[in-house]
Amino acid sequence: xxxxxxxxxxxxxxxxxxxxxxxxxxxxxxxxxxxxxxxxxxxxxxxxxxxxxxxxxxxxxxxxxxxxxxxxxxxxxxxxxxxxxxxxxxxxxxxxxxxxxxxxxxxxxxxxxxxxxxxxxxxxxx
Amino acid sequence: xxxxxxxxxxxxxxxxxxxxxxxxxxxxxxxxxxxxxxxxxxxxxxxxxxxxxxxxxxxxxxxxxxxxxxxxxxxxxxxxxxxxxxxxxxxxxxxxxxxxxxxxxxxxxxxxxxxxxxxxxxxxxxxxxxxxxxxx
Numbered sequence: 001x002x003x004x005x006x007x008x009x010x011x012x013x014x015x016x017x018x019x020x021x022x023x024x025x026x027x028x029x030x031x032x033x034x035x036x037x038x039x040x041x042x043x044x045x046x047x048x049x050x051x052x053x054x055x056x057x058x059x060x061x062x063x064x065x066x067x068x069x070x071x072x073x074x075x076x077x078x079x080x081x082x083x084x085x086x087x088x089x090x091x092x093x094x095x096x097x098x099x100x101x102x103x104x105x106x107x108x109x110x111x112x113x114x115x116x117x118x119x120x121x122x123x124x125x126x
Numbered sequence: 127x128x129x130x131x132x133x134x135x136x137x138x139x140x141x142x143x144x145x146x147x148x149x150x151x152x153x154x155x156x157x158x159x160x161x162x163x164x165x166x167x168x169x170x171x172x173x174x175x176x177x178x179x180x181x182x183x184x185x186x187x188x189x190x191x192x193x194x195x196x197x198x199x200x201x202x203x204x205x206x207x208x209x210x211x212x213x214x215x216x217x218x219x220x221x222x223x224x225x226x227x228x229x230x231x232x233x234x235x236x237x238x239x240x241x242x243x244x245x246x247x248x249x250x251x252x253x254x255x256x257x258x259x260x261x262x
Contacts, residue, residue, distance in 0.1 A: 023215045024212055024215070025212060025215045026210065026212040027205075027206055027211065028208060029206075036204065036215065038179040038215055040177045040178065041243050066175070068166075071167055071173075072165070073165045073172075073227065074164065074165040075164050077177055103179060103182065103239070103242050104178070105180040
């Protein structure tokens with residue numbers, strides 16, 4: 001039983017399809033939604049962000065040199081590729097989505113389309 | 127005001143508890159404390175790699191004392207005064223002391239911050255290497 005548990009544990013750590021679901025903050029301003037995700041170990045070139053049919057998907061490949069396990073002595077974390085998906089409502093101007101990666105933090109800005117931006121309504125006096 | 131005991135109140139609070147358990151679970155849950163550390167060793171070099179996304183270089187403090195490396199980090203809060211839809215990231219000051227497998231040469235410590243990972247490379251101190259003792 002003990003060996004089975006160890007094996008199960010090992011399998012769950014050694015899997016190739018394992019992904020990390022990054023911690024994410026999303027806030028809203030008048031003009032846009034801003035998403036911030038902690039993705040340490042990912043380079044700019046290895047980020048893949050797609051927006052299709054109201055699905056926003058973030059994929060980040062971890063630098064393989066960081067996953068090297070050969071000389072490990074002590075472990076508190078395991079890096080896997082990152083993946084997270086969001087369903088985004090209508091009203092995002094997908095052409096203007098911008099992404100920035102800084103110190104392992106991804107910042108995505110999703111501008112609202114003109115139709116849903118808050119508007120000031122002029123009151124006409126007669 | 128007097129109210130009668132309502133069984134459904136208890137049922138509802140139970141349901142809230144279960145809901146909270148599933149919805150407010152952080153994306154990652156681990157046994158070790160933040161910041162997470164891995165230690166790699168090869169030949170006479172030892173490498174400490176620490177996860178530190180969003181930490182600026184100027185907010186990292188490294189201290190070497192005997193064979194202990196102390197890392198202090200500050201992750202600055204970037205929360206805005208705006209309505210949040212999701213709020214999962216954490217901020218604050220973190221620190222950890224790791225015991226190295228041997229004494230290292232304090233002159234040859236290399237530290238680098240890249241993509242939210244802090245890497246400290248160290249070389250074994252001459253004094254810590256085995257020496258052959260001549261018998262007279």
